Amino acid sequence: xxxxxxxxxxxxxxxxxxxxxxxxxxxxxxxxxxxxxxxxxxxxxxxxxxxxxxxxxxxxxxxxxxxxxxxxxxxxxxxxxxxxxxxxxxxxxxxxxxxxxxxxxxxxxxxxxxxxxxxxxxxxxxxxxxxxxxxxxxxxxxxxxxxxxxxxxxxxxxxxxxxxxxxxxxxxxxxxxxxxxxxxxxxxxxxxxxxxxxxxxxxxxxxxxxxxxxxxxxxxxxxxxxxxxxxxxxxxxxxxxxxxxxxxxxxxxxxxxxxxxxxxxxxxxxxxxxxxxxxxxxxxxxxxxxxxxxxxxxxxxxxxxxxxxxxxxxxxxxxxxxxxxxxxxxxxxxxxxxx
Numbered sequence: 445x446x447x448x449x450x451x452x453x454x455x456x457x458x459x460x461x462x463x464x465x466x467x468x469x470x471x472x473x474x475x476x477x478x479x480x481x482x483x484x485x486x487x488x489x490x491x492x493x494x495x496x497x498x499x500x501x502x503x504x505x506x507x508x509x510x511x512x513x514x515x516x517x518x519x520x521x522x523x524x525x526x527x528x529x530x531x532x533x534x535x536x537x538x539x540x541x542x543x544x545x546x547x548x549x550x551x552x553x554x555x556x557x558x559x560x561x562x563x564x565x566x567x568x569x570x571x572x573x574x575x576x577x578x579x580x581x582x583x584x585x586x587x588x589x590x591x592x593x594x595x596x597x598x599x600x601x602x603x604x605x606x607x608x609x610x611x612x613x614x615x616x617x618x619x620x621x622x623x624x625x626x627x628x629x630x631x632x633x634x635x636x637x638x639x640x641x642x643x644x645x646x647x648x649x650x651x652x653x654x655x656x657x658x659x660x661x662x663x664x665x666x667x668x669x670x671x672x673x674x675x676x677x678x679x680x681x682x683x684x685x686x687x688x689x690x691x692x693x694x695x696x697x698x699x700x701x702x703x704x705x706x707x708x709x710x711x712x713x714x715x716x717x718x719x720x721x722x723x724x725x726x727x728x729x730x731x732x733x734x735x736x737x738x739x740x741x742x743x744x745x746x747x748x749x750x751x752x753x754x755x756x757x758x759x760x761x762x763x764x765x766x767x768x769x770x771x772x773x774x775x776x777x778x779x780x781x782x783x
Contacts, residue, residue, distance in 0.1 A: 519572055519592070521545055523554055529572075529593065534565040581605050584621070603696055610673050610692060611635070612659050612729040622694050626671055629664055641667035641765040647676055647687075649757040652743065656685055668703070668767050670695060672722060675729060676761065678743075681736075687746050689761050690738025692729070693722040700724045707739040707763040711749040716741060722765075 521528050523545035534540045535553035541560075551560045575592040579602055586604040599605065609616040609625055611633045618628055629635045647660055655678060663674040671694040678687050689707050693700035700722050707718045718739035723732045732738070739761075747754040 515571055515575060516577060518568060519575075523549065527592075527596070528568075529596065530564075530569045532565045532568050533560055534563050534568075535560050536563070540565050540568060579604070607694070607725055608728070610694065610725040610729065611662055612675055612677070622671060625694065626664065629662070633662070636661060636663040637666070638663065639666045641665070642763070643674065644760070644762045645674070645676070646758060646760045648759075649678075651755070652678075652747065652757040653685075656680055664694075665765065667765055670699075670703070672703075672705075672765060673725065674763075675733075675738075677733070679733070681740070685743040687741045687743065687757075687759065688733060688736075688738050689718075689741075689763075690732055691720075691722040691763075691765070692725050692727075692732065694725055697724040697726060701768075703765060703767055705763060705765045707761060709739070709741060709746070709749055709759060709761050711751055711760075714749075716745075 516527075518540075519528050519532075520526070521542040522539070523541050526542065528540065528542040531543050532540055533543060533546050535556060535558045537553070537556050537558060539553050539555040541549070541554065545554075546560060549560075552558070553560055572592045576589050577592055577595055579586040579588045579590065579595065580599050581602050581604040584604040584606070586602055588598060588602075590598050606619040606621060607625055609618040609628060611629060616633075618625070618632075620628065630637055643663070643665065645663065649655065649658065657677075657679050659675075659677040665672045665674065673692045673694065674689065675692065676687065676689045678685065680686075689709075691705045691707075693703060703722055704719065705722055709716050716739065720737065723737060741749075741759070746757060746759050749760075750756065750758040752758070
């Protein structure tokens with residue numbers, strides 16, 4: 445993907461157009477923000493593992509069940525620190541670990557180095573069935589409590605789970621809530637930040653026929669108290685080279701449905717218009733692109749709109765975002781346009 449020679453020219457309503465040259469479109473190094481990665485900060489050591497093993501061996505029935513917090517610690521794999529689900533394996537000395545890590549340690553107990561064999565810790569699996577635990581994202585606001593074996597399924601779709609960075613220029617592993625990601629996009633990725641619900645961008649590329657896959661700098665818009673990401677890129681749709689523009693909403697899908705947007709390109713008395721609902725950033729950039737959910741322009745048409753000798757891409761994309769408001773009397777949605 446050739447990014448260094450790509451530039452994006454943008455303008456804000458009511459202002460003269462300024463040319464913005466993006467000379468640093470490669471993905472910058474990102475500092476590690478441990479408290480935003482939502483990783484476990486609980487210490488793990490050999491003494492705790494030994495105590496866990498002794499507790500497991502002492503489980504004799506329902507009367508011997510420890511408090512939920514202690515049992516939850518017993519169900520934590522000492523190797524990967526994730527919660528263990530059946531089959532839970534143990535060595536002859538009672539040390540446990542999950543089935544995934546059993547293959548990683550080459551059938552040797554990581555605590556005592558004894559051979560693991562194929563011993564199941566049925567007592568601990570039975571104890572897990574009796575547990576009800578809060579969602580792992582309870583510190584982010586999730587109030588739900590689930591049976592142990594249902595918790596994992598919920599956490600995969602929990603509305604309070606952190607979001608992945610929406611930057612499309614490279615694979616960024618940063619996760620966090622929306623305010624953190626907005627700061628991360630601005631400070632680490634150096635994206636264009638705009639306020640307002642209308643936009644007027646000009647995407648420029650010399651020798652466009654030589655580039656079949658390219659991603660322009662992401663633009664973030666702040667309006668209606670929310671954040672939206674405007675994407676523009678070139679790729680192959682089958683055998684045809686195309687450009688695509690689409691909008692993503694920085695929030696959940698249910699919130700995204702409250703908004704609509706339009707994109708428009710044109711010149712020489714012709715125009716293409718797209719209207720749709722922004723996709724949530726829960727859906728990856730690639731998933732949205734591959735579903736063709738946006739304004740798609742064939743390269744020849746884009747060069748026609750660019751004018752001149754069609755040897756340089758100068759494509760102007762205008763658009764607006766609006767909020768759909770429910771009319772309680774008529775029971776229909778009416779658009780709320782920002783001024």
